[in-house]
Amino acid sequence: MRRASLLILALSLFGSAQPSQAQTSGTNDTLTVAFAAEGTTMDPARFSAGVDQYFISQMFEQLVRFGPDLKPVNWLAKSWSIQGTPDKPIIDVHLRPGVKFHNGDPMTSADFEFCFQRLKDPKVSRWTHLQANVEQFEIVDDLHFRLHFSAPDADYVVGNLQLWALPKKYFEQVGDEGFAKAPVGTGPWKFVSRSIKEDIKFEAFDGYWNKDARPAIKNLTIKIIPEDLTRVAAFKAGNVDWIDAVPLSEIDNVKKMPGVKTFTAISGNNLYIDFPSYQPTSPFNKEKVRQAVAQAIDMDAIIKSVLFGQGERYEQIGKGSTGYDANLKPYPYDPKAAKKLLAEAGYPNGFETPCYNLTTPREPNIKEYGEAVIAYLGAVGIRCKVQGLEYAAWINLGRRGRNGPPDMDGVLMWMWGQGLPGDPATPWAGHLHSFVAGKGWGSYSYSDDKKADDMVEKLKGVMEPEQREALIKEIAQYAHDNVLGGVTTYRPVITFAWRDKVDFRPWPAANWRNFQQVGLKN
Amino acid sequence: MKSVIIKGLANALISILGASLIIFVISRLSGDPVSLMLPMEAPKSAIDALRQNLGLDLPIWQQYLLFLSHAARGDFGNSYRWQMPALQLVFERLPATIELAAAAFSFSVLLAVPLGVLSAVYRGLWIDQVGRIIAMTGQAVPSFWLGLVLILVFAVGLGWLPAFGADSPRHVILPAISLGWYPVAAQTRIIRSSMLEVLDSDYIRMGRAVGTPERLLIWKYAFRNALLPLVTIMGVYFAAMLSGAFVVETVFAWPGLGRTVVEAVFSRDYPVVQAGVLITSIVFILSNFLVDLSYSLIDPRIRR
């Protein structure tokens, strides 16, 4: 008797309220996809990490964006140009007419000014420093405005002109909280509902301005499944029809699945190895030692075995990024030459050094990649005293100018994304330019070279695209020759998979997780 | 009776306050979260501004007092990562953890009770030994390893049960087993020894002499009395369950509070860490209080 009642009690607990039902993506007007991570905010002005773009980019739009071919295309801006003088440039923007917000309000210059004000507000935005050079936002008329700069600012152009179309009238009506609950933008997808850490639902926006590139289905559900194997299992079972970030060990299996398409592309991150070349007492102060590091590591083998091929080698600038030079090749893998260089530099028996490796998987298998690199270094005589660090400790270690423990004094496995398609200006300002306290230069930099500094500072002021390309190539060559700013290793690639019935065209926004053009075939 | 309740509640309150102090101080000392919240290229001015915004530049004792005064009103601040109230996030995740703990507990009782009773009744025979072994393995394996092995066998290998997430009722089975196996050893032992004691007692012997069927003696009379010590142990093992949930939830991607707190610790999301750990402690303290209360209700001798 007692046993039975206990059993019933137990069973009733098993059947209690569950968070969400498994959905089959079978109906013809709904596409269910799965992401490995989710954005933390749906307000473009509050965005803090790349992950936030996953949701923001479906609902909101900018003046300029990159197309599927990674070339910039005017988007909400019908046209724009750089005017004024080289010292005080003006970006003149003509907006596209006929664009509406999800609630029907027309898009005007005032909406961009509103966004500008929010991006400048330190209580809202974490990127206020990016607006620092804009001294005035001039509204000429509803479809025409000008940004007056107090100094040339190339980053502004690189960053897609920074501004988003935020519905000023709507925002003022509903306020911050109302907007967070029901965001409204100009993008192809309208917000329907969200369950934090579980899913978010969108509905296609009928009044969307772009008739050529728009979704062809009515509803989109994005489920959040951080567990790699679960995500793949959900895909295999048909619960979702599109997944991002296929785990490295499953890529082959997924590719072999019948009726499945995959797409592999770089995800915008750039990994490299850094060391304190600025410290006169460090072995890495000697150029030959740095060159030895560059030649000691068989990156191709690491990419093949440790990363299951999911990485792309690059030297300073990756393929497709601004300033890419196909002739600039990485140092060859040559451990004998590396040992010789070390001997010439005064270390015939190598030397000991601390080596710091990130253990939190910000990129797949990044810990193992670091361990492999460290093993190769050991093989040529650079003997590592390894310390594994989890993300917070790692960030705090790498940052220059903390008031805490002494600066990093050995080999540091690091990364700084150049983005998609990629521009090195901001990363170089952070890890190639020497560290200058209080000025924002070299916040994670371990190099100190006057010529490099001058070139990087010049780059910040060059806004014309061809001039930028030429200067970037020059900097890349210089950095390569003198091994400054670290030894670049690889760019992670990411693989997406979807069923044949899904008609998906990858757009690079939000690291390819953008559903600008998607449909269901019958 | 009333004095027992008041005394218990006062004790509980002191415990909660003390716990909040410990949690607060330790987590605040765990390093600067601001540089994690901003992009790497953020200038020092942005970092300082954010730090000031979040009140992290104040001395710790001031931060603690602020925290207490807000917490008393139910405001644990906004999660640094999610930009939503930390307490809300915690309450959204708490039910899943409670569900897991309850399921695990049911499993452990379901396993321990028959094992304990049978071990006592058939003392010394093979059932006793087998029971002992089953129970011992629970204490000798980490719950997360048990989880991994269960996944390997039942999800990956046989495909009978789902491995991750909480999409269906069946999803709770493997996590509950992983979490619930640990206390089985102690529970079995307790049931067994108290059953042995009771079975040996006078009135049971009397029952036998009078001719009452053995089955009735075991289940109706002996068992009831043997359950009492089990209630005491419940409190201790509930804490172990809540603690173990942290790891088991991570293994099974169970969307509960434990997993949320682990992630928050990694990203130094103080408000969520504080709210999560404190709420878990409060749950434990209150459940202890209730257990003590019910114990004193059951056994009038304790009621002093």
Add this chain to the structure above:
Amino acid sequence: MSVTSAPTPSAQLATMQPFGVRFRLKGVPWIPLFILALVLIGAIGGENIAPQDPNGLNLAAAFRPPFWQAGGSTEYLLGTDNLGRDVFSKIIVGARVSVIVSFYAIIFSGAIGTLLGIIAGYFGGWVDTVIVRIAEIKMSIPGLALALILSATLDPGLTTVIIVIVFTYWTWYARIIRSEILSLKERDYVAFAKVAGCGPLTIFGRHLLPNIFNTLLVLATLQVGQVIIFEASLSFLGLGIQPPDVSWGLMLADARQYITYAWWGITMPGIAIMLTCLSSNLTGDWLRDLLDPQRRQL
């Protein structure tokens, strides 16, 4: 839950046979002791007795199965992990971490817990109340949660793991020792010692400690398993032992994503943990039965 009226069995035995107890060879748990000896050998020998370098990367030898499966070889007895490191060698070296952590954690948490337990039990009054209250508050925070935030604060690593375990487990000792002391306090010889003018320290050292020694021994042995599991859990979550140190828990964390590929990665280290814990638990049980047959509530 000590017997309050009769003298504690522990004290009885101690006073009867000050140098120990009669051993009966019959009940000795030979196999568990043997396994524990193996673990100890592994810990002491470490890399010197391991067949391969536990941190030696060999990308070409990744994911080799154990030697009894097709594709395996006796070179890598229990297979290799995703970077070609020998699992068997890693298990041997991982024993060192388990032994070190157990040893120091038990010594320190035992010392602190015992001291506080004795003080609380002996002096009583407000000292007792304060210590008990602090212990209660600490115990109301789920152990692993506290360990996580403490680890994050102290920067994860071997030393931190030990500190965290000491922080978590001292209450275990304190509580049990305190209740033993509470009953011992009433003994005649303690009263005599007080009257004779012995200071507290002498009483602690000469009269109380020897009588709780057996309890301590049993507690310590039973704690080994718990400590190993605790460390494994911390390392599994990423806030325990950090590479390049090898820990069984860390091995499990690394092998987790390859669960469909390489079953040996998550089974072998776990079996090591299980065997070690089982052995120490069985040994602890045997010790307890030997030294303290009445006390089954430990």
